[in-house]
Amino acid sequence: MIFETVATIASFGGRLLKLKHAAKSTNCEMALNLYLPPQASNGKVPVLFYLSGLTCSGDNCAEKGFFQHSASREGIAVVYPDTSPRGLQIEGEDDSWDFGTGAGFYVNATKEPWTKGYNMYSYIVDELPEALFSEFPVLDSSSLGITGHSMGGHGALTIYLKNPDKYKSCSAFAPICNPINCAWGQKAFKGYFGEDQQDKWKEHDATELVKNFGRPLALLIDVGTGDNFYKQGQLLPENFVKAAEEATHLSGVTLRMQPDYDHSYYFISTFADDHVKWAAKYLL
Amino acid sequence: MIFETVATIASFGGRLLKLKHAAKSTNCEMALNLYLPPQASNGKVPVLFYLSGLTCSGDNCAEKGFFQHSASREGIAVVYPDTSPRGLQIEGEDDSWDFGTGAGFYVNATKEPWTKGYNMYSYIVDELPEALFSEFPVLDSSSLGITGHSMGGHGALTIYLKNPDKYKSCSAFAPICNPINCAWGQKAFKGYFGEDQQDKWKEHDATELVKNFGRPLALLIDVGTGDNFYKQGQLLPENFVKAAEEATHLSGVTLRMQPDYDHSYYFISTFADDHVKWAAKYLL
Numbered sequence: 001m002i003f004e005t006v007a008t009i010a011s012f013g014g015r016l017l018k019l020k021h022a023a024k025s026t027n028c029e030m031a032l033n034l035y036l037p038p039q040a041s042n043g044k045v046p047v048l049f050y051l052s053g054l055t056c057s058g059d060n061c062a063e064k065g066f067f068q069h070s071a072s073r074e075g076i077a078v079v080y081p082d083t084s085p086r087g088l089q090i091e092g093e094d095d096s097w098d099f100g101t102g103a104g105f106y107v108n109a110t111k112e113p114w115t116k117g118y119n120m121y122s123y124i125v126d127e128l129p130e131a132l133f134s135e136f137p138v139l140d141s142s143s144l145g146i147t148g149h150s151m152g153g154h155g156a157l158t159i160y161l162k163n164p165d166k167y168k169s170c171s172a173f174a175p176i177c178n179p180i181n182c183a184w185g186q187k188a189f190k191g192y193f194g195e196d197q198q199d200k201w202k203e204h205d206a207t208e209l210v211k212n213f214g215r216p217l218a219l220l221i222d223v224g225t226g227d228n229f230y231k232q233g234q235l236l237p238e239n240f241v242k243a244a245e246e247a248t249h250l251s252g253v254t255l256r257m258q259p260d261y262d263h264s265y266y267f268i269s270t271f272a273d274d275h276v277k278w279a280a281k282y283l284l
Numbered sequence: 285m286i287f288e289t290v291a292t293i294a295s296f297g298g299r300l301l302k303l304k305h306a307a308k309s310t311n312c313e314m315a316l317n318l319y320l321p322p323q324a325s326n327g328k329v330p331v332l333f334y335l336s337g338l339t340c341s342g343d344n345c346a347e348k349g350f351f352q353h354s355a356s357r358e359g360i361a362v363v364y365p366d367t368s369p370r371g372l373q374i375e376g377e378d379d380s381w382d383f384g385t386g387a388g389f390y391v392n393a394t395k396e397p398w399t400k401g402y403n404m405y406s407y408i409v410d411e412l413p414e415a416l417f418s419e420f421p422v423l424d425s426s427s428l429g430i431t432g433h434s435m436g437g438h439g440a441l442t443i444y445l446k447n448p449d450k451y452k453s454c455s456a457f458a459p460i461c462n463p464i465n466c467a468w469g470q471k472a473f474k475g476y477f478g479e480d481q482q483d484k485w486k487e488h489d490a491t492e493l494v495k496n497f498g499r500p501l502a503l504l505i506d507v508g509t510g511d512n513f514y515k516q517g518q519l520l521p522e523n524f525v526k527a528a529e530e531a532t533h534l535s536g537v538t539l540r541m542q543p544d545y546d547h548s549y550y551f552i553s554t555f556a557d558d559h560v561k562w563a564a565k566y567l568l
Contacts, residue, residue: 009546009548009550010508010510010544010546010551011550011553011554012553012554063348064347066553069553260294265347266294266347269353270294270295270297
């Protein structure tokens with residue numbers, strides 16, 4: 001048994017499992033939510049990974065994101081991981097809401113002391129999926145999609161662009177699209193990699209990665225025009241779309257600017273059906 | 285201006301307004317959420333009142349209940365009021381989670397000191413609707429429905445049974461159906477009315493009220509078989525159904541025992557579409 005099942009909750013005809021496990025890559029116990037749709041009782045189901053944003057855990061979107069609504073109809077499992085290691089006793093890990101605890105940025109830190117466990121890239125791409133597939137054979141390891149919100153949208157885009165053969169679908173809600181050019185990303189990359197590691201920074205910047213992606217893209221990105229973080233220049237979706245269009249004849253990035261929507265779960269829940277259906281096109 | 289608009293949030297194509305106003309019946313400022321569906325831009329829309337349960341405010345269901353999903357499609361406004369007066373400085377009002385603050389039980393208290401403002405019945409039935417209709421002419425005062433959860437399900441059933449000409453639809457999630465025979469209800473009625481006021485207790489007991497309802501009933505009630513409060517005998521839906529069946533040739537109460545569901549918003553959100561569509565049958 002890799003996972004301890006803390007709770008099993010009926011939701012939209014399926015089961016939401018609150019799980020925890022001892023993770024090697026993050027050097028601590030990690031909690032997550034796994035939604036198994038009703039179809040999981042009758043055979044293998046595709047898996048959609050949802051990566052959360054700053055300050056969130058795997059619980060927020062499982063409660064407020066409304067993904068279970070369409071996942072239960074399409075027959076797709078949804079994994080809601082946490083956003084960082086917790087309780088590593090690293091000095092300063094709880095000092096700010098946009099760095100350290102709750103803000104792992106889906107990278108493997110190369111700078112001390114964060115190398116102690118801030119390896120969310122390896123956790124999300126390798127350790128967590130392998131653990132899930134070994135303990136839940138009903139999850140179809142050959143049909144994976146990835147999506148996320150804000151910092152988790154950055155995670156979804158960069159992880160997809162670095163592993164296009166591993167994931168069949170990708171979408172994002174209000175993603176940080178060009179972290180090396182926004183305050184959130186610069187603070188995180190300076191902390192986890194160091195100020196002088198520009199090449200390392202670019203390895204985790206969706207706008208830089210797409211320049212050399214070299215194959216057709218199919219991405220759905222929603223951003224609210226009332227999103228204060230978009231207005232502050234933290235998301236920069238236009239930079240990503242421009243780079244994608246320059247890099248490929250047809251970029252295949254569907255960027256929808258949603259009038260008046262903010263950065264909250266009210267925005268995510270409104271368009272969750274669309275993103276699950278987007279994933280279903282490629283996973284089913 | 286009766287209401288102050290604290291926030292306007294885009295949600296499922298409509299607008300969620302976070303409002304507050306000085307209420308006479310509760311003798312304090314009351315906060316609420318009002319969801320206006322997209323159809324409200326083109327004319328009057330019916331109104332569904334959702335009454336929350338113990339410890340909740342009007343915010344919980346607006347975030348986690350997903351009524352907006354179907355309300356936006358059906359063209360129904362949803363009102364999410366608070367569950368009690370707050371900050372009245374009554375001794376003991378914050379001492380327990382199931383009495384006082386967050387636990388108004390949708391009655392008008394007759395016992396001191398709660399008479400100071402614990403008049404949630406008058407607030408929900410009279411003051412709040414009148415205030416909303418005067419400030420939001422887009423709300424159709426001739427087409428009202430009422431629903432709720434747990435203590436709010438008790439509120440929805442009793443308010444409907446006492447005012448069948450005011451509300452065209454009624455449903456409930458895991459309602460307290462027979463408060464005079466459960467611990468929650470006995471504690472509340474003892475506190476708000478007094479131990480010796482049995483007639484007053486029966487005036488706010490759905491199972492007692494339905495005995496003399498004397499007209500056809502059309503109610504949808506969902507209860508989860510995994511609901512610990514149901515198992516503890518706090519809800520007693522069977523008592524209500526039995527009384528309804530004895531009182532009318534065809535009770536018209538649709539009680540759905542939902543396998544494994546608990547008492548949480550995971551349960552409410554799963555069946556919110558059904559309850560909005562139930563209301564739409566009568567309101568549209």
